[in-house]
Amino acid sequence: MSEDQAALLSEVSEVLESVLNRKVELKPEMNIVNDLGLDSIAVMNFTMALEDKFDISIPLHDMASVVTVQDLLNTLSALRSDA
Template identity: 75%
Template sequence: MTDETTLIPEISDVLESVTNKRVELSPEMNIVNDLGLDSIAVMNFCMALEDRFDISIPLNDMASVVTVADLANTIETLRSNA
């Protein structure tokens, strides 16, 4: 099982590919408030994460994702259930 600290750099790479900006992510960062992503950027980010990790993120799962740690845990759960 991968821990969130291993996934965060990969999540950061995906975010950079979507926003063209490098951001140092921390587990407690709020994805919307701290990263300043609008709804289109969030959707592009989600699609890029799905491609990178070969997962499908259900919309109801995304509703509970607030922080980068939440996102890393969701990705790990989806990968382990695949």
């Protein structure tokens, strides 16, 4: 994992912890729904918090293809570079 990806993972972890109000140790291979136990409302809140944190808009069709934490990091990296 590159230094940029590691920094992004740390930021994403902070956002998720603030949404869930609990400590979370994210790993790139983790499944966001199954491994983290997020329901649809938590995913929606997490997505909105990410949009606020990174000042981006995450299209629904992009989020539909996000399954793992690594997928999320790749999506966020792409969206941030487009901004």
